[in-house]
Amino acid sequence: MIMHKRKTKFSVFVLLFFVYSVSNVFALGINFIERASFNEDKxxxxxxKVDLTQTGRLVSIIKYLNKDYGDIAKFIDHDHLCVIKERFKKIPDINEVRVKYNKExxxxxxxxxxxxxxxxxxxxxxxxKGIDPPKITYFSLSDELFVREDINGIAKKLILYQKNDNCLVKSLDLASFFKGTxxxxxxxxxxxxxxxxxxxxxxxxxxKTIQIKHHIFADNETEESIGNRIHFEKIT
Structure with a gap:
């Protein structure tokens, strides 16, 4: 039994070393896409959308090396997504809530x-929740101006989460591991x-449409945020 435990620990160590090494070869990352369409009446x-496709390639390699490794899809189970959906339904003036999950x-x-x-x-x-101040105003919209507020910036938020998270994430070099995010x-x-x-x-x-693609851990973008102030043309 003792030998089995040692073997397991050694396998985990090798696996983690491999994950870290491969993450520096392949630009791993998570792609977040936030879309909003605003009508005249606000x-x-x-x-x-959260896209884990890049991470999925690494997971496939890990699963090949370690047959006991759980499927990443299990962490995003249908029941959990249903809970999220119900929470949003309880917010006044929010409707037609849909949650779509593509397992493949x-x-x-x-x-x-x-x-x-x-x-x-x-x-x-x-x-x-738990990342930004509880009363933050993310969006404001008037006839002349639209504001998207982002206090800490995405990179700083992830680093803050890492510092407060009591798990393996603490040991990761986020900038290297998620450099493709x-x-x-x-x-x-x-x-x-x-x-x-x-x-x-x-x-x-x-x-009428504006897009910002922020490479979170790019050397020249780590101090950037997704915050923006947009001025509209005056209608004469």
């Missing part, structure tokens, strides 16, 4: 409609955008 549709592609999406900006902020506080925001409005504050912002041809 209602709209919001979704956030390792992606899941939460999508819902909101009747006003206040409801959207409440939903975002649920998503980021991106957070993309895509916002569409009913009127044209005149200017915006974020240096990575890109407008569509009709100037």
């Amino acid at each position: 209602s709209g549709i919001f979704s956030i 592609m390792l992606t899941f999406t939460i999508k819902f409609k909101f009747k006003n900006i206040q409801a959207l902020n409440k939903a975002m506080r649920k998503i980021n 991106t957070y993309t925001t895509v916002y569409t409005f009913h009127k044209k955008i005149e200017r915006f504050s974020h240096p990575l912002g890109e407008l569509t041809t009709n100037k």
